């Protein structure tokens with residue numbers, strides 16, 4: 329397997345985490361963001377949106393971190409990580425969608441501004457982030473894991489940009505349930521970290 333990725337990308341990190349937790353061997357293919365390699369003709373044949381991550385597994389090519397998590401869980405997860413039932417799958421996909429929407433428009437957008445200097449509507453991104461964190465905190469008051477009684481790809485999809493929130497000047501000290509959940513993810517067998525994540529000491 330090959331993973332086309334940026335080292336500093338939380339979306340790529342979701343995939344790195346699951347590959348490691350499933351003990352799958354892969355070759356990292358770093359994409360040169362500074363030279364906009366993701367917009368090159370060659371890369372656009374892998375992902376016409378010109379974005380990472382992209383996973384190549386023999387002849388299979390998949391773009392989008394959420395889609396890659398689903399693929400790996402179903403193909404290699406031995407029945408773990410992605411429940412088969414209608415309700416079980418739907419509960420996971422609720423959080424995959426939250427990751428692609430509110431997480432991206434909230435904490436990830438704030439990080440892209442404060443860490444990489446991207447133009448962002450800070451008022452809107454802060455409002456989206458605050459609403460998301462309140463919702464997540466109250467969900468985690470009643471649940472150890474996001475979508476099931478055990479960890480699923482919902483937790484992995486949500487984890488990176490929440491754990492990286494400090495890089496977007498978001499203070500997680502107010503959110504004890506979220507910090508406890510982050511710590512639980514960090515204790516999962518095969519967990520890998522990335523630059524910018526401050527491991528929880530709770």
Ligand SMILES: N[C@@H](CCC(=O)N[C@@H](CS)C(=O)NCC(=O)O)C(=O)O
Pocket residue numbers: 334337338339340366378379380381391392393394428
């Ligand atoms: N929905 C996509 C979003 C991918 C995405 O935003 N990738 C960023 C890195 S985190 C990227 O490639 N940015 C470079 C660009 O857009 O040119 C996913 O979850 O994989």
